[in-house]
Amino acid sequence: MAESILQLSKLITDNSSHLVSLTASRGLTIPHLNEQYTEESENFRKDAQCAEAAAIIVAAALQLAATLSPPQQSAYAIFGGACKASSVRVAVDSHVPEILLEAGEQGLHADKIAAKTGVDGKLLARHLRSLSNHHMFREVSPNVFANTRLSGVLGTGKPVDQIVANPESKHDDTSGFVAIVEQLTRDLHNAFAYGLDSIKDPLGRSAFQIAFNEPLTFYGWMEKPENAYRLHRFGISMRGFGAMQPPDAIEKAHSWDALPQDSVVVDVGGGVGTVGIALAKAFPHLKVVVQDTLAVVEAGENICKNSFPKGLASGRLSFQGHDFFTPQPIKNASIFILKNILHNWHDTQALTILRQLRGSATPETKLIVVGTVIGYNCREHAKGVESVYKEAPEPLLPNYGGANDMGYTMDITMMTIFNAKEFTIGDMKALLEQAGWRVVRVQRSVPPHNFFDPVIAVPV
Template sequence: MTFATLRALQAIIGDAIDEIYAAYASESRHHLGSPSPPPSLSSSSSSTPPPSPPKRHRSPTPPLLSLSHSNHTFSSASHYSSSNAPIPPLDRDALLDFPDLDLPGDPSSPAEQLTSRPDVANAISRIVAAGSQLAVIVRSPFLTICDATMIYHLPSCLRFFEASHIPELLSAAGPSGLSVIEISASVGVDSVKISHVLRLLATHHIIREREPDIFALNRVSALLDSGRSFTECRSAPVKKYDSEYGGVAALAALNTDELFKASAYFTDALLPSPDMNSKRTNLTVIAPTAFNLSQRTTLPYWTWLETPENGSRLARFARAMAGTEGWMGASDAELSFPFPELAEDALIVDVGGGIGSTTLRLAERFPKLRFIIQDREPVCKLGEDAWDIHSPALITSGRVRFQVHDFFKPQPMHDGDIRPAVFLLRVVCHDWPDVLARRILLQLRRAADEGTTHKKPTYLVIGDHLLPYACTSAKVSELRIQEGMEGLRGACWPLLANLGVASANAYWMDMTMQVTLGGQERTLPELRSLAESAGWRLIRVARAEGSLFAHVVAEPGPLPSGSALGTPFPSVATLAVEDGEEEIPPAIRERGATPVMDMLGAARTLLRARAGGKKGSTGDNAWVRWMQRKVYADENDARRASTGVAAEKNVPTPSQGVQGRGLLKKVSQYFGEGG
């Protein structure tokens, strides 16, 4: 049967290429029939404006319950056999060609814009899925394992490539490229080392080696060019991300820096070695994320970003979020239902909205709506500065404003207690494990208008990757009856229902959330369960063709019983300081060990705090030992001595004791105030 599988994959690739060719040929005829044919892809003339982008064909947003039936059915390979009438070939010079991998792309060109048209994007995904699956089938399993276990060198080399500003150097050099000797003279790194780094990238088609030791940008690496000069980047590295094209470079830098380092500690966080749980280095109070282990810090990621020494990383993170637009596709501009249907002056609250990249697109698309962008104070300050430069009119008119808010706390009053028409949570829920994401959703549910016969309710729009299962089956009926196995359009046998490697970005992001924040991307059943646990009922799901990034719309449903918000940990609810407990309840103290849920969703044990919380008690020592592991304490002291910056907050010194109640307070603060 293996040869049958190989032939089926070969047919999928061939049919998909035929579909792409037909789309480009059809578009070529469209342009040939217009009075002003577009310039060729290689044209560099600035006097001839590019034509308008092709009109997008968007299918209506399907209801949630029909997601597994209409556009997302699991098809047979024969469905994609070339049944359409062949299009007569065009003259080679007249044909609009697919973008060339060896040349930097022009995002405004018809050839590049056509790649995101739904039918073309779907065909591209099938080619990637089938090609990667075919390669794994025929290749030696040992070599596949070697590639998988040594792929860590790729982000390492990419980080050097971006941080040394080589993309800007090569951009200025043009198609002829530069020799490693010339690159070395500018960067200040040995030319042999540079050549080996760039050759690994060229081997993965990220850059082009034109001749031995002469490299040039291609369609992939050109995305890392910020548009600034090499000199500007060297003099102000962080500011290069503020440029119009700096978002993707910021995203690459973020992914290959602290996120890459955190991933290396994933197993250590899930399966701590015996010595980590020894009496000397007790970790039973809370389990840190892989990020905490990699950075030797007890601070949650968001708090760590806001420390003075990480100011540049915070600014980079904000710009990196703008660089994620490539995940969403064209439909993200209006985020689907319900925005086109909202009344004039309706209020949209962008919860955890960062510097407001999503709000900016919505405000431009819907000029009669009003917006509030909520986030932590340092992020709001960055956003206000950015809007003052790029869109000051929207701020001065009052249509858009920033609001400092912790989304774990109740929503503030809005304009005389007018309830928002929409709460927007874009790339927020995936930051948190279910127990904390539920807490965010509960706060929004309590502030939502349930609506009436004549009045629309407050809608919740969640923007995150929605993960299908990675199953494969030739029987359509088996897939239709199981929610979460809805697959993607074109996922025909023998492809995986999630289109395999073609959808890998979403699964990479899932692991990124786990190692950094203890969060996760979710399957449809997981997201439905989470929403319903917080009183929201899912009604629609929409995602662009070729992308797993989804916009899930919910409306208020019944509030579940027992939806107290005092603490993110139900098992220690009576211990939360913010609930007003003045001391540890005797019943809890007598139980000895209390189970809690850590940021990775695993059960841990909270050690017993002795009566009176005396210094030197079990709970005190457990917390202090974990917080002051030798390597962390040494590094913190060294940083303080060398920079004069005070030690991180909440790190007790050896001379300080932590009362039993203080132990619980720190657990609550560590998880409950990181929003």
């Protein structure tokens, strides 16, 4: 025990010194917890060495806390998460982050916050105090609260009066992160309580279907007329997940320069072309095809007419309506991309998608599956796979422990909503092999950029 404490403490001390030295030498700044969040304040994390040092510090600090805290307290912090999610929903739906942004560093009394959105000030104060105990908000003086960096990301940046006057457009023209928060804490919060019911269900229903007594899938449910706002918000939330990934991540996912002139790259289920446009701009020797439903690709073409008209005019970028459960029409692809697709579907449906691609692949075609690769929490690797990934040092968990929690949370979320999953390397290998593909390489990223882990496979 004593040796472990000293090891963890040394990791914190050594990497803190290293991080401070790195940021100073590179003209970067580590923001204070209580300063207002901005995208620019996160610039130090774009440096790979800084990001790794920060991840080690966080992982060691959380493991040290788990070691020294009473086990009942540590356990309660986990199973009591529903209380915190409830408080976050209260704060977000009451527009507290936006109100406090307008109030400034001096903060605002809970009664005055409450008066702006019609809630009970005394009850609101209790929610905010609970969150401030975890540095999400700051209690400046009794019942007076201000934003921190954590609560700053829960705000849209819009004027409160504008949101109250038109709540349906709250998330329009935002990063999408608050849409994610609202979706998880409002609509899906109930579904998480039915996880046990789902894994025991003889009909194979998802926790979402049981919670909402809904025979339709999540997507089918959202397409009901009464769920128009939910569907609109969901689209914006997907943009929020995209914003959490490094802007150049797709460019680093493969050696695109090495592909021959006019190589065809197909982004299957590529939405409105976020990835396709980035590739076509960065690598003009490629021919990029973005496939999705007709309505989505039509929207993508309209976006591209403004953002990248030369790509469309030259034929270097094109959009094609296609259902990925049906035979793949392009037979000469050098690369197929599946970005954040497989984790939305049960294994049987994911197999269909993969087999349709395999049926149209040439012997030289490569498949790039992009998503969150779930690490084992033991030091065990998949054999026969090249792994570009640096594990956390001992005695930390190899996958950076609590510093790398979002992927595991996403895995439970996918199981809850879709009866689907984020994949371990073992899961991915097994699924791809059933569909006629062989994994040859996995490129895993250090937190916080672990939503973008390309897995490369070739035809068997």
